[in-house]
Amino acid sequence: MIQGEGMNKTEIRKNMVLELLAHSEYKPMKAKEIQALFGIKKRDAAELQEILDELTVGGKILQTARGKYMLPVEEWLKTGKYVGHPAGYGFVEVEDLPADIFIPAYRTGGALHGDTVSVRIFPESAGAGKAAGKRMEGEIVKVLKRGFTQLTGVYQSAKGFGFVVPDIVKIGTDIYIGRGLSKNAKTGDKVVVQLNSYGVAGEKPRGEILEILGSSASVEVDITAITRSYGLPQEFSEAVLAEAQKCGLAVPPQEIARRLDLRQELVITIDGEDAKDLDDAVSIRQVGDAFWLGVHIADVSHYVTEYSELDMEAARRGTSHYLVDRVIPMLPPALSNGICSLNPGEERLTLSCIMQIDRQGKVLSHEIRESVIRSSWRMTYTDVAGLLEPERCQPEERERLFRKYETLLPTLRQMAECAAILKAAREMRGAIDFDFTEAKFILNPDHSVAEIKAYDRNIATRLIEDFMLIANETVAEHFFWQGVPFLYRSHGEPKEDKIKELASYLKALDYPFRQRANLHPKDLQRLLAEAEGRPEENIIRRMVLRSMQQARYSDNNEGHFGLSLKYYTHFTSPIRRYPDLQIHRIIKEILTGRWNNARQEHYAGRLAGVAVKTSALERQADEAERDVHKLLKAFYMEDHIGESFTGIVSGVNQWGMFVELPNTVEGFVAISRLKDDFYEYESAEMALTGARYQRQYRLGDAVEITVLDVDKTRKVVDFSLYEETVLPEKQSGFKVEEKLAGSEKNGRKPKRTALSKEKRSHREHKKGRGRK
Template sequence: MKLNEELESKSTMLLELFTNKDYKPLRFKELVGLLQVPRGAKHELKIVLDQLIAQGKIILDAQGRYRIPGDDIRVGTFSGTQKGFGFVILEGEDEDIFIPGDSTKGALHGDKVMITIKEEQTGRRKEGAIINIVERGKNEIVGTFEKGKNFGFVVPDNQKFGKDIFIPKEHTKGAVNGHKVVVRITNYGDATMSPEGKVIEIIGHINDPGVDIMSVVRAYDLPVDFPEDVMRILDNVPEEIDQKEIANRLDIRDLQTVTIDGEDAKDLDDAISISKEGDLYHLGVHIADVTHYVKEGAVLDREALKRGTSVYLVDRVIPMLPHKLSNGICSLNPGVDRLALSCFMDIDQKGTVVGHRIAETVIRSDRRMTYTNVAKIIEDSDEEVIKEYEDLVPMFRLMQELAEVLRERRHKRGAINFDFPESKIIVDKNGKPVEIKPYERNKATKIIEEFMLIANETVAEDFFWQEIPFLYRTHDNPDDEKIKKLAIFIHNFGYSMKIGQEEIHPKELQKLLVKIEDTPEEALISRLTLRSMKQAKYTVANTGHFGLSAKYYCHFTSPIRRYPDLQIHRIIKENLNGKLGEQRQQHYSKILFEVAEHSSKTERRADEAEREVEKLKKVEYMMEHIGETFEGVISGITSWGMYVELPNTIEGMVRVTEMKDDYYFYDEERYQMVGEHTKKVYKLGQKVIVEVINADKLLRTIDFALVEVEE
């Protein structure tokens, strides 16, 4: 609502009033009188006050008085739990604030809340109480419908939501028991009353194929179908490149070039060329020129920005760009002319880029290679495959040679390599998991990783020194407190880290990961080390990448599936063509902060949805194996039980209540589970035989029971 001029001035007076050193907390009536607000403008004053509360500039205290917040009052996001208590995540802080169940004031998971922080008690987590709900986090929830006699209720899929949603009979939309539904909340309830809502969409029955993944898609609000205006534009997308465009570009169609991807990849957005003269490697990383077809501000661009990234959900991809682009004209398919943005690098024997050039090019890939076949050539010396790709074999051997040089250089400077086994989940035509195994990383996947990393670094450094507005991929140094806690923890296992007055160097964490390699505690310490670090994100300021131990880093190599890559391609091309004048630089300075923020958010959303679907499919897989036994390794120990990881990457829990042969207690200092009478000890890395006793798709949990222990 537009405020009238009189009220505008009153709102300025209002802020002055609250920031004045002599101010006192005031009730609404007192404010109306003090500011002499006319009767008709009271509603508008209330809107201004609500906006100031939302911005965290003032608060409404328990006595109904408006006042400025003190140091003990903060605004953050509430993260709920099934048990009623929760935590508030404060912006820019690493420690969450614990909120007891009787202090949540009816807040629901995802709500923006205002809290008071209680005085800190030594050695304990900070505790607080919610005093005001500033903004509701969600108004639509996905869950399972349960029918009552004269009403229904929905059990939210997200356990953190903590409360079932009451559905009046007239708002059930005909849903029956077991339907997965989307509910719009009509009343959020409070500390004593459950939320109320209406069913606005029935996704399908819980047992119907594909409904489980679609429920995750809806819960994370992932856009699936492209809007009509985007689909109409696709009629104008060509099948082949415009031959006139070749004259404006560097023609490298005669350069021996290949793509190397997974067997099932359809969007081939990077190709490689390589040669060697004396001690100098010439590496070309050629990236699909997506911006030639996706113009700034056009319908396709707006949709790509909104999506931010492609999302990979086991049996489907929700693409950032329509398939006609990603699998067609933008895909570097073999034997056809394609437009690219290329980074040519001259690299010496130490892995240092001694010269580079970025150019708009036209390429023609010679072969579409797979990681499997390249690995068979360079790793297995498979005679049959070597014969099939005879003319390309020297190229792959040279790639392997350079990748080793680059990896050694990264290792020397302290880059951290987390080598967690990713899961490969194979499903049948109905989306049912039939096999789960570790995703194999071979020498071919590592070659491409190294080449993409060096291209991303080279481009980032180039544009940093040109002082042009740009989008960087940054990873801040870890929080000192978290590193100190990690150091104390690893000390229990006989490891140590150098922690001085200055911030920790990534080399210290790298050394730790090398030391724990192939030890029983490797999985646990690796995970805790990862958790002690901050999340990588997109930023306008170049603050470096801690995990890679890189001063300059960006995402340049995947414009088909990541918006930041698309964004910087646009800047690079304008710069190459002399069109990045002061006006355009100002334009980018204005928009890039928002692009960075939004891209970081959509990336986190995609990661969370992907993890959720993976958990879902692992539970579904184990539901078919209840009563069966497996060999596993103890991967974590807590006071409530032991985590056991199977060779296929599935992890489940042996609850302490299921350990029937004794009363077991958690020895926190030695990080082990000990039997009170038998003195039997369970340690990290110990091999155990477990039986699958339960798998709950709603809770996403897998329960094991111990069968026997291998000594």
């Protein structure tokens, strides 16, 4: 058939466009250039544009961010998540690529942080000719799905309009609010904004105010704003709450009768002082040289049946959110703190993994059973640590603990011995222990921050971690070999670019690290052992963690790099993690003989989607938690402007250096504030070097800083070096208001301060208020 036979005029012209774009000499062109090439008259330009639009929507051709048309080249087209930067550029994370793709600010194609996008990689940035040390580069071709439809931020009014500065700084742009769309918000109000457009041709995104949350000066309001920014659920529906109430307050006798009865066993829970959702308990007894370790997990799936209102709500939430001043639970409190929580003295339904463990930390045998327990003791990490390491306690506290828990001591010591054996076995195979310092926030009744200190990860927290790890591994291996559909916790090898970046950091710190193709967890384990006890230990631990891929859920068993395990799952927290709840259902159907081909096919078709969704929800929860921590640190340091502390240089770039304080607060010293010399950034040494006197600031150096300023909107703290400090006379914008004493405003040197109780009491008396 000759071209045109059986084809209408539009189809012929579409083919002509496709033939042009497929020509070997063709370079991407704009519509006007194609029009000129075909000799199309101006009056027919609209028809050409219609053809180009139809071909683009149909996926036959694509339009680049600069408006040029080309054929899709599958090899260089990828779908991923756009991660924005406040400076305007960003990166696209693509799961199957060894590195992220850099997107210059002028090639973002209107994408905002969090969007799912189609990205075209520039072949010259990814092939054999790629320059050493350079990232892959590309451009956003199309925004496939918007990450945010609503945002929260601080409102600023102007004449006849206003704008919102988003709380998520990676959005990178303000939101324009037109006349009559502000709901009468005032400058400084924390608001929820609905995005009506996302900005095109250099325009800002536009929106309208949906709700005024309150003053941006309130910690409680700001945390609420973060939960709204990330779309975290606020309330349970009446249907969900009603279903939770029907679960009752007691365990039915008929259910007890058919289970393994462990009510007479010595079973204890060990958790934080404030924890109310107790989903794991442990027991132990020693028989000969072996330990029989029982890990007993709340049987949430007995109450939350598949596709019930409770189940669909739990799947929507994916996880519980722990945000310092509040918990947003995955399940209603009637379950999470009630019938499912392993409260002392109360009968509770559980799934038990009971393991026989030898002196080398090997599981010799195990059984997984439906069970019923009655927890004997509700203990805290602090009390257990005091009993196992009495030197930690004051004499009176030591005496109180030993008197109260005298009968438990032999059991706790057996647990500590078993945990030490498991830990040694884990280290022997090369598992990495990311034991870096985390922040613990102490709040006042009004939600303001009273104190930030390093979280105490003690012998008791490690003991429970060791027991949960071995239970998760045992369950994963057991059901892998049964060949049933299952959810696994997967952790892949670090990507090549991340290891190169880590190697650069370590070289600057003079740490031996041999970069090789087939990296083993033991390589990183040895590195962390080398850093242990040194001032820069926490920095190196964080560097190693950042070099890792993020763990995720998968319906394929892909192993866990960080733990150096072939099999791993999440079995131990069904009250607060949906994947755990999901695999409990599978386990129970197998244990009770309800498993058949239909159920096999059902879960085989469902689990991949559950894995993707819950992994995304987990990342969202992590980002929200990080934002809350950064916010609280900014609020806390606002009360310490003008005070000086010693910290460690934790990062260096061409704009200055980051300094981390012992309480985990990190601030930035701008290079422009280093007045004693002209400093330049040396990337090879990760250092700032003075041109005249050759003074250097390197990763891991101890420096004395002064808290200079705080920006709560951006959640950042500005430092200056102590000897360079001249405090500002005025704060502006949304930065902290005037806080400094007169002598500090007059440009005198700030006082050096330690965060001691005595200093705090003096400051509270001087300021005449009860918070810092």
